[in-house]
Amino acid sequence: MKRIKLLALISALILVMTACTTAGDGDETTTTAADGGGEDNGNGDTGGATLAEVESRGTLNCGVNDAVPGFGFRDPDGNFSGFDVDFCKALAVAVLGDAEAVNYVALNAQQRFTALQSGEVDVLIRNTTWTASRDGGEAATFATTTFYDGQGMMVRADSGFASIEDMADTTVCSLTGTTTEQNVTDRFGSIPFELLTFDDNEVLQESFVAGQCDGWTSDKSQLAGVRTNFPDSEGGPDALTVLDETFSKEPLGPVTRDGDTQWSQIVDWVVIALIQAEEFGIESGNVDSFDSSEDVNIRRLLGLEIEDDDGNTVVFDPGIGIDPGWPSAMITAVGNYGEIYERNVGPATPLGLERGPNSLWTDGGLLYAPPYR
């Protein structure tokens, strides 16, 4: 009897110690969700909770891809790089002042929204298409589109297919449970074809390489990445062609949780500032040269002092919650939109994607930054 009592006492002590230690550890996901989440099912607005939490934590939890070259890719040493990854860095500089203060969380297509909803990540920058059902059904808020993509079809260069109409009776591979399945079924319409779906990109790749499918359909940016990495033993990138046709609109951008307007706006304006910087010609190397600029708009963007008629100097602060001057730190650290694009997916990179719709509105593209004032 005494022994059991002693056992119970010690066990209880241990449990209490464990609970105290883990409860005190603010980075545990469950406690994060409990105090950071608040009512985040779309009805309540926690207003500012995410920003405060990120600042107190000191790192930004960014949900990314880890296997899409050019957008979100993890090399064997564990370092992340890519277009989306650079936006994570930009956000980290804007909010925390340090581009390396990011904790990258690799997510796949099925778990990305649950990770966002649960608070496991603060922002999801992972090739996610903005659709109405995701706005409504996934408790997600989409920020300004960073990449205007479309769905395409990749085939072997020697197959002779030039358009979808050539592809009757072929087998096409795609990922299970994504919008690509619906889009490709709609596009084929009455043309007979077989749709083979896998839940894993790697198995899909093996199947495509082995010839089990004649075509691989996905976002054109992802197809470009795969094409880049196609091994020379199979013919290298020239063995594959991406058909010209684009059969859906895929606006990709960062995603935040519903219910935290301040945080969503911060993410929005980070993207907008980068686009605006390219419009003004501000690059990572020449930020300082704009110190003496006469253009009031540039001075506002970079958080430089503006003299009004009375001789008072004031620094423009739009009131989104972070210190003004964040754009200049951000641009210095990661460059403007154009630099990010060129570095990761531009024509000079293995992916070789032309700007196309991802150019500034002044160049005929879709990037139009609302004024920072």
Place this chain on the structure above:
Amino acid sequence: MSDREVIEREADPVAVGRPVHIRLGARAWAKKNLFSTWYDALLTLTLGSLFVAFGWTLIRFLFTSDFAILRVNLALLMVGGFPRDQLWRPVVALILVSILLGLMAGIGSASARDTAEQTGLPYQRSSPMAVLKRFWPVLAFVVVVLMLTETLTPWLVAGAALVAGVGSFPLGRGLPAGVRRFGLVILTIIIAAVYLVLVSGGVGWDGWGGLHLNLFLTVAGLLLAFPLGLLLALGRRSTLPALRAMSVTYIEFIRGVPLITLLLMGIFVIGFFLPTGFRPGNVTRVLIAITLFESAYIAEVVRGGLQSVPGGQVEAAQALGLAPWKTMRRIVLPQALRNTIPAMVGQFISLFKDTTLVVIVGMIDILGASQSANAQGAFLAQGLHRVTLPFVALAFWVGSYVMSREARRLEHKLGVGVR
């Protein structure tokens, strides 16, 4: 020398009537075991050639394959995305686990020795050679992993773990009997310590991956499922119809459904069941699904154990005037749970194998890591699944094989099922 049977018989009158030891020469043995009849010979020849072909493919595979994919991605396979600067945590956890195993083995050995002294039964210490024979797959796997590493640190870690484990064996053996009785408490303390070491740096469960994640899901799943399973088993055997009906419904429902549906439920639906604002991370959801799943199977195992306790025990307890709850706690459960240990180990093995399913819901366990590795630019589309899948299979095979052999040994030692 043609076939000759060498018959040894002791020139002892008492030996007449004892079984005759026949030792066959090589040719005689082959004739008896391989070529005794014409169809036997045919079978031997076909199987033999298959064996040779298989062995040749295996040798060719081992010597010509490029293991670079495993070498480069070893950390990914073992611990997934664990922050590389915090890798000392799994290392410390590994050493603590070896200490735990050594201590437990020592305590077990000391208890066996004491029991032998008290009851007068013969007692043999297993020689190191025998232990090696029992656990050679684990050592082989460790050697394979070490041969794939590129730095010296893993060798040091393995050495440290080995020394810690072997060193704590005499420590456990030397503990006084009074302390040894708290073996369970020591187990709890060390497991809590392991957990604390792993999470105190801010890397919660949700950041774990690789083989580490598989092991964690197995251990945590079983630990969490055990109380629920026990309750369900007791409920199923209860005479109260309401309790019985609820337990049976739950158990039969869960046992009829594949684990993958529960994992899907965990990922997509559990969030809906929880109060608004409380949304757990992915590993937590998977853990909840696994707990619910395992509890039904553990309930069946415990029920088998409860049924194995002779009815006479309960009757004797009643004759002594013990209340029903007291009989359960002091008489039935201790015997029942002891009898379930081999089946529990079987459940552990089966859960360990089932944890690979989390790759389908997108987690990077060791199988997911091998898929990721195959998608990396340097290794894409070279059919390197032929290399990574056998490695992953080896990891699971080693764990399952060793544990199932230990379970059978335990069963034999405990005399389960033997009246």
Place this chain on the structure above:
Amino acid sequence: MSTAITKKVERPPFWRDLRVLRVLIQVLSLAVIGAILYVLWFNLTTNMRAIGIRADFDFLTQPVGVSVTGSDIGAGSAVWRALLVGVQNTFALVVVGIPLLTIIGVLVGVARLSSNWLVSKAATIYVETLRNIPPLLIILFAFFVGVLPLPDILEPARILDLAIITNRFIAVTGFSAAEGFEIFGWIMLVALVAAIFVWRWRTRVFVQTGEPHHRVLWSTGLLLSVAVIAYLALQGPFELSKPVLAGRALSGGFSGLGGYFAMLVALVLYTASHVAEIVRGSILAVPRGQSEAANALALSGFQRLRYVVLPQSLRIAIPPTINQYLNFVKNTSLGIAVGYAEVTLIAFQAIGNGRPAPQMILLLMGAYLVFSLTISAVVNVLNRRLQLVGRT
């Protein structure tokens, strides 16, 4: 004068009265569980309403929007049709897999006890290797190493004219229904029932008179003769159909997708290794005296197995084997990993394309429960007939 003796029944106070306690505990536990379930249900409906997901089953009649491999489900077909195709695909695996794995399992289990050293070692290696590896790994291995390396569709491997082997499908010669096939089907069904009656009649004759029953010959003879007569009478209700490949389009014959064969081979080999262990254990559990008596009667090894050991071991082997059958059915859900369109993949696809997850998963679980309960019921009938009657 009569004296009435009243006896007062002593009842313990209600808080110690067992009868009261029994009812009280049940009511309490029902209340607690009921409360928990109510809270869960409330949360579920509130959350679903907040996000805008409907809590009914209307989605089943909506168009599914995606096409499903190997079937004629197109974008316009209803969701329930797609699910039905999924169930059919699972069924195709189960109905071919379970007999195969039983045969292989029994063979390997017996082989493990063979007196031929090589045979028993080979069986042991097979069982001990496959039993301890997760089935998902075996499926992936079968897919990557077995199916994908098969020839491409533009250069298929052909076996004479009768079979086509590619990595997308394997097609063999089959038969296609022509006029009169339905009638033929009904006739064969009646013949099957008649054959069962003939079987039982011959067994009864054997039991009563001791004449050799030849029941196999009688029943199959009946079936074959009816088949031939019906075929001739109906002037060929079915004809041989060879698979024909025109570019990428296949017509004719019986075909199975690559994923199907990967799943079939992997799961049959995996489950058979478990069944082999069960069979071995059950054979070893038959008392040694039985084998010794059989040897004393000069029965050959095969006869000993067939007439003495196996029938007795069946009794012991059946309950664990039912478990393995159920595991096989549950493991078919892994088809999602290799793109085989069984019911779990269809459900997963539907959830990804906006169908409500709770209802979908409920339907999915229901489908598996139906499979499990059916198989348990069928095999339990056999089990009950084999039970020893009398003292246990």
